[in-house]
Amino acid sequence: xxxxxxxxxxxxxxxxAFVPRMGRAYAAGRNFDRGPGKHRDVxxxxxxxxxxxxxxEEVAAAAIAAHGLEGAEKFVQEVVWRGYFxxxxxxxxxxxxxxxxxxxxxxxxxxGDAALHAQVAEAExxxxxxxxxxxxxxxxxxxxxxxxxxxxxxxxxxxxTLRLPWRVGADFFYRHLxxxxxxxxxLSWRWVAGLHTRGKVYEAxxxxxxxxxxxxxxxxxxxxAEVTQGLEGEEPEGLPAPGPLRRPVAPEAVxxxxxxxxxxECRLEEFDxxxxxxxxxxxxxxxxxxxxRPVAEQVAAFEVGSLADAAARLGGEVTALRAGAxxxxxxxxxxxxxRQIVTGYVxxxxxxDWLRAAEAPLAKAGVRLCExxxxxxxxxxxxxxxxxxxxxxxxxxxxxxxxxx
Numbered sequence: 371x372x373x374x375x376x377x378x379x380x381x382x383x384x385x386x387a388f389v390p391r392m393g394r395a396y397a398a399g400r401n402f403d404r405g406p407g408k409h410r411d412v413x414x415x416x417x418x419x420x421x422x423x424x425x426x427e428e429v430a431a432a433a434i435a436a437h438g439l440e441g442a443e444k445f446v447q448e449v450v451w452r453g454y455f456x457x458x459x460x461x462x463x464x465x466x467x468x469x470x471x472x473x474x475x476x477x478x479x480x481x482g483d484a485a486l487h488a489q490v491a492e493a494e495x496x497x498x499x500x501x502x503x504x505x506x507x508x509x510x511x512x513x514x515x516x517x518x519x520x521x522x523x524x525x526x527x528x529x530x531t532l533r534l535p536w537r538v539g540a541d542f543f544y545r546h547l548x549x550x551x552x553x554x555x556x557l558s559w560r561w562v563a564g565l566h567t568r569g570k571v572y573e574a575x576x577x578x579x580x581x582x583x584x585x586x587x588x589x590x591x592x593x594x595a596e597v598t599q600g601l602e603g604e605e606p607e608g609l610p611a612p613g614p615l616r617r618p619v620a621p622e623a624v625x626x627x628x629x630x631x632x633x634x635e636c637r638l639e640e641f642d643x644x645x646x647x648x649x650x651x652x653x654x655x656x657x658x659x660x661x662x663r664p665v666a667e668q669v670a671a672f673e674v675g676s677l678a679d680a681a682a683r684l685g686g687e688v689t690a691l692r693a694g695a696x697x698x699x700x701x702x703x704x705x706x707x708x709r710q711i712v713t714g715y716v717x718x719x720x721x722x723d724w725l726r727a728a729e730a731p732l733a734k735a736g737v738r739l740c741e742x743x744x745x746x747x748x749x750x751x752x753x754x755x756x757x758x759x760x761x762x763x764x765x766x767x768x769x770x771x772x773x774x775x
Contacts, residue, residue: 373417373515373548376675378637378683381418385432388413393437397444401582403517406509412517416549419452421636421676422714426452427746431774439769446769447762452554453747454761457754459553459718461612466718469556473537477662480538493532494542500594502579502587503527514548514668519582525562526574531595536563546666552719564600567757568608571600612755618741621646621712625738628708629684630654632721633673635714636680641742643712650706651686653677656693659720693721696728704735715743746772 374380391411399411418424430449433442459466480487492498496507506524510516516524521543528539540559544550557566564571573596576589621627628650631638657665657673681688691702703711711732716722725739732739749768753761769775 373414373513373672375679376417376421376423376672377679378418378423381415381424384413384415384418385424385429388415389432389436392433392445393441396442400444400448401519403520403583405583405586406513409515409517414515417514417672419449420549420551421633421673421680423636423676423679425637425744425746426450427744427772427774430769434769434774439766439775446765450750450761450765450768451758452551453750454754454758455551455553455557456717456747457615457751457761458612459557460615460751461755462610463613463718464610465560466552466556469537469540470720470723473541474662476535476537477541480535486534489532490534490538493528493534493539498532500527500531500589502583502589505587510543510546511666514546514666514672516543516547521558522562522572523574523579525559526572526597527594529563529601530571530573530597531593533595536560536601541661541663545661545663546669548669548672550660550669553717564602565605568602569600571597573597615751618715618743619738621710621740621742623647625709626707628652628703628706628711628737630711630713631677631680631684631688632656632713632716633676634716634721635742636676637683638680638714638742639684641714646712648686649708650689650703651681651684652689652691652702653681654691654693654699654721656721656724659693659724693724696724697731699725699728700731700735700737703732703737708737710738710740712740712742715741715747 374384392413396411402411404410415424415429419426419429426449430446433445436442439446480490493503494507496504498504503524506516506520525536525539528534529536536559540555543559544552544555547555560566562572574594576591576594580588623645625647626649627646629638629643629648629652631653633656655670655674655677657670660669677690689702691698699711716725729739749771750761753764
């Protein structure tokens with residue numbers, strides 16, 4: 371499967387082509403993984419949505435306009451899931467920190483355990499002998515994409531059949547997925563493992579795989595583990611209580627401003643920037659921050675292409691920056707005479723960690739880091755305190771509030 375170029379124009383073409391299938395066709399076929407190049411029942415818009423080259427709100431609006439809210443219910447719910455996961459993690463930043471620190475510990479342990487290292491390598495190259503799992507591993511590495519149902523099956527087999535560290539599996543996804551997102555990826559793996567919704571795990575079953583792959587795969591009897599409980603024992607203290615949402619620093623129109631593009635927001639021109647005294651524009655490539663291990667070249671290339679497309683729409687001269695030493699950000703902004711950096715909201719994840727490390731150098735240079743936030747997020751995140759059902763009940767109200775009907 372080949373994705374189009376990482377541009378807004380390409381994302382809009384894909385959106386327009388899929389609009390007719392956002393209603394009944396999506397509801398009936400969304401769980402079928404028909405194989406590379408045959409994912410006709412899902413939009414495959416996620417690499418563009420991840421960077422907001424095309425926004426969740428645009429996609430939901432297109433679905434509702436074509437099919438009505440009731441007709442597009444399943445599709446809209448899946449779009450809203452992205453916002454739910456982001457909001458949930460924003461309220462529990464300790465969960466991201468635990469994943470990040472736990473992964474580093476897992477990788478250290480793996481380096482000291484030759485057998486485990488070999489087992490992980492075997493799984494990642496698709497050489498376990500479980501045909502479906504091996505095909506998905508190879509598809510992920512080759513294309514940067516997996517059908518959502520395949521992602522759940524894969525994670526379940528990784529955790530419960532192969533009994534490999536779940537964070538290392540999540541890292542394998544995050545390093546290779548073009549749509550890799552810290553909230554969706556981390557929390558989806560936690561959900562499969564029984565850590566997100568306590569007492570509930572996702573079990574990969576042979577009949578389910580056979581049915582929803584159109585019999586392309588049929589695991590042998592006993593090849594997949596029977597799951598009796600999840601990994602809740604890893605976190606006996608349970609989930610942290612949801613905290614308040616972080617309030618970003620608001621920009622001041624009178625201050626000399628450096629605009630900063632990141633893959634969290636590639637439509638910065640959509641915000642009203644007309645009153646700002648813009649003295650510099652930059653784009654910050656940060657995909658290398660996803661993991662201590664090498665990140666797939668196609669992931670980095672998609673990010674760089676997305677930022678270049680965003681820069682062209684932003685206008686003016688845009689300096690291409692990389693998330694190396696955090697001090698470099700302060701040096702760039704201060705060197706241009708800026709007193710504030712204005713960027714799209716950066717939620718919990720590796721880029722947020724990097725920006726936290728940049729706060730002290732920025733303060734020393736007299737530069738504030740300011741973020742602008744989308745109304746779509748602000749409409750969803752306050753409800754993301756527990757399970758998805760609470761957000762799901764609010765969808766009609768959110769749709770009306772955002773004037774999508």
